Every structure is written in C-alpha cells, then in structure tokens.
Amino acid sequence: MASTARRTAVLAVSTTAAVSLALTGCARSESQNSAPAGGGPAASAAASQAAGPTCSIDQAGYPKIDPRSAVIGFSQSEKEDNPFRIAETQSIKDQAAKLGIASDHLLTTNAQSDLNKQISDIKSLLDRGAQLLIVAPLNSDGLQPAFDAAKAKKVPVVTIDRKVTSTPCTDYLTFIGSNFVQQGQRAAAEMVRVTGGTGKVAILLGSSGNNVTTDRTQGFKDGIASAKGLSVVAEQTGDFDRSKGQTVMEQLIQSNPDITAVYAENDEMGIGAANALKAAGKQPGKDVKIVSVDGTRNAVQLIANGGYNAVIESNPRFGPLAFQVLTDFEGGKPVAQNVVISDSQYDETNAAQKVADAY
Numbered sequence: 001m002a003s004t005a006r007r008t009a010v011l012a013v014s015t016t017a018a019v020s021l022a023l024t025g026c027a028r029s030e031s032q033n034s035a036p037a038g039g040g041p042a043a044s045a046a047a048s049q050a051a052g053p054t055c056s057i058d059q060a061g062y063p064k065i066d067p068r069s070a071v072i073g074f075s076q077s078e079k080e081d082n083p084f085r086i087a088e089t090q091s092i093k094d095q096a097a098k099l100g101i102a103s104d105h106l107l108t109t110n111a112q113s114d115l116n117k118q119i120s121d122i123k124s125l126l127d128r129g130a131q132l133l134i135v136a137p138l139n140s141d142g143l144q145p146a147f148d149a150a151k152a153k154k155v156p157v158v159t160i161d162r163k164v165t166s167t168p169c170t171d172y173l174t175f176i177g178s179n180f181v182q183q184g185q186r187a188a189a190e191m192v193r194v195t196g197g198t199g200k201v202a203i204l205l206g207s208s209g210n211n212v213t214t215d216r217t218q219g220f221k222d223g224i225a226s227a228k229g230l231s232v233v234a235e236q237t238g239d240f241d242r243s244k245g246q247t248v249m250e251q252l253i254q255s256n257p258d259i260t261a262v263y264a265e266n267d268e269m270g271i272g273a274a275n276a277l278k279a280a281g282k283q284p285g286k287d288v289k290i291v292s293v294d295g296t297r298n299a300v301q302l303i304a305n306g307g308y309n310a311v312i313e314s315n316p317r318f319g320p321l322a323f324q325v326l327t328d329f330e331g332g333k334p335v336a337q338n339v340v341i342s343d344s345q346y347d348e349t350n351a352a353q354k355v356a357d358a359y
Contacts, residue, residue: 073125095319184219245269
C-alpha cells in the first residue's frame with residue numbers, strides 16, 4: 001500500500017462527460033505579505049474516467065447563459081490569510097481574466113469563517129445580479145437557504161473544495177474537489193513509512209462540521225490500523241490554523257512528552273506544530289515525524305530542508321475546472337455531479353525539485 005500511495009494519485013471522475021484539463025494556473029504562496037509565487041499546475045480531473053451521475057441544463061431546467069458574458073459570483077468561505085485560500089481565490093480570478101470576463105462581471109465575497117455571513121453573501125451576490133455561482137462552502141451543512149435562493153432565481157451553483165450534504169443537480173450543480181478519505185489514507189501510508197510503523201501519533205484535526213476533517217481523519221485512522229506499532233495518543237482540533245496548531249502542539253508536548261509523530265490535517269497546523277517542537281528543543285522531521293495535507297510552498301520547503309517529512313497535496317487551483325464545468329453545462333453537455341481531482345505528493349525524494357509547483 002505504501003509504495004502505491006507514494007505515486008501521484010490519479011482519481012477517476014464520476015462522469016460520462018470528459019472533463020480532463022492540463023492547465024497551468026497562477027497562484028500565490030503563503031507568506032507574511034502574500035508575495036506572488038510561481039505558477040503551479042491547476043486542479044485537473046483524471047484522463048481516465050468512470051461513469052457516474054451527471055447533470056444537464058435540460059435536466060435542471062435553467063436558462064442558457066454564456067459564462068464569458070455572464071455576471072459570475074464567487075463566495076469564499078474563509079479569510080485569505082493562508083496559502084490554500086489565497087491560491088483558490090486567485091485561481092478563480094486568473095481564469096476569469098483568461099476567458100476575457102470583465103472585472104466588473106466577477107463579484108467576490110468572503111465569509112470570514114462565518115456560516116451566516118456566507119449565506120448572506122450568496123444572497124447578496126444574487127441580488128447584485130449574479131447569473132452563475134462558484135461557492136467554496138464553509139461547512140458541509142447549513143447552506144441550504146442560500147442554495148434555495150439560487151434555485152429560485154435559476155442560478156447554477158458549482159461547489160469547490162468542501163462537499164455539502166445538499167442534493168447535486170437539485171440544490172447545487174456539482175462538487176469539484178479531492179478524495180479526502182484517500183488523502184488521509186495516503187498520509188497514513190507516509191506516516192507508516194517515515195516512522196517504520198512504530199511510534200505515538202498526535203492528530204491535529206481540522207475544523208469541525210465539514211467533510212474534509214471527517215474524511216481525512218477516517219482515512220488516516222483506517223490507513224494506520226494495520227501498523228500495530230503505531231498508536232494515536234492524542235487528537236485535538238487546530239481549526240486549520242497555524243497559530244492554533246502551534247498552541248495545541250505546545251499543550252500536547254506537555255501532556256504527552258513521548259509523542260514521536262504528528263499528522264496535521266493541513267500544512268498550516270503542521271508548520272505550527274513544527275514551530276512548537278523547535279521551541280521545545282525537539283527536531284521536527286527527525287525527533288518527531290510530521291506528515292500533513294495541502295502542498296503549501298512553506299511546508300514543501302521544510303521537507304527539502306529536512307525539517308518535515310511528507311505532504312499529500314490538496315490542490316486549490318480550481319479556476320480552470322470550475323469555469324470548464326460551467327461552460328460545458330451552459331453549452332448543453334452533461335457534467336459530473338462529483339468531480340474528483342488528481343493530487344500530487346511531496347517527500348524527501350522530490351520536494352526540492354517540485355517546490356515550484358507548491359502554492
């Protein structure tokens with residue numbers, strides 16, 4: 001299993017329509033001043049695809065609109081002070097510009113991690129004339145009032161990054177994102193590899209209330225179950241935040257000083273954990289192994305420097321795929337209700353060479 005997980009995962013998309021892109025999108029890496037970074041590969045669907053439920057414009061009963069001339073709304077869920085959100089928003093903006101969409105035809109909002117605000121934001125986008133919507137949901141549950149408002153105005157909604165519990169092709173058009181269970185499984189395979197299958201693991205959980213945290217946790221625990229020498233001795237939420245991840249790790253070092261490995265459900269928490277370990281006189285990547293999920297430039301660079309062990313990518317560059325799905329849908333083509341993307345992977349064998357692909 002470990003050798004398979006070390007290869008780049010190519011995941012099948014549940015669709016009968018071809019949605020395979022090999023595009024490069026610009027993104028920005030995380031830094032204190034959010035300085036521009038080099039471009040990296042856009043999120044792309046697998047070339048080999050499997051049949052699955054689809055949605056068509058005739059089936060949904062929506063009017064035909066050309067995305068290049070339509071007013072498009074993008075609802076971001078969290079403040080753009082971490083690499084994933086920065087790159088995600090920039091990818092939407094970059095692809096709109098590439099398609100020649102006028103800047104005043106792309107409306108953007110940010111919910112600042114507030115579910116009620118995201119509902120209000122989406123309704124505001126509709127009131128401002130949005131004819132197509134791209135939504136990065138804050139939580140898996142709770143956005144139904146916003147989806148109902150979009151449905152009442154016959155506005156298609158593409159969701160990215162986090163899957164919602166509402167009904168595709170009824171409440172929203174499609175979901176585009178990673179297989180989060182498999183991300184956890186791949187992280188587990190790397191953890192088994194870098195620890196030799198023995199040790200005491202702390203899990204830094206993501207935010208509660210969304211499928212990303214649930215799935216990455218399930219996948220990881222399932223993945224290490226066969227490694228009898230590995231045990232999870234602590235798990236605590238760090239809310240996908242670096243400073244919270246550092247604080248939690250500081251507490252865990254005090255309560256569990258014999259921790260030998262950390263699984264962080266995003267890079268920001270993993271970097272926070274590394275900072276806490278260094279402050280405690282431990283060597284992250286050596287004394288305590290660290291595996292996380294995301295693919296941020298800072299984490300990949302830490303691998304290259306020997307202070308981190310492995311990162312499973314979760315590609316945030318959804319712009320090309322999101323606009324392709326909208327274009328296909330409005331052009332009368334059936335689109336997948338669930339578009340699973342391909343994610344890469346970083347470890348000590350490739351981090352230095354692939355750091356430019358990170359965001």
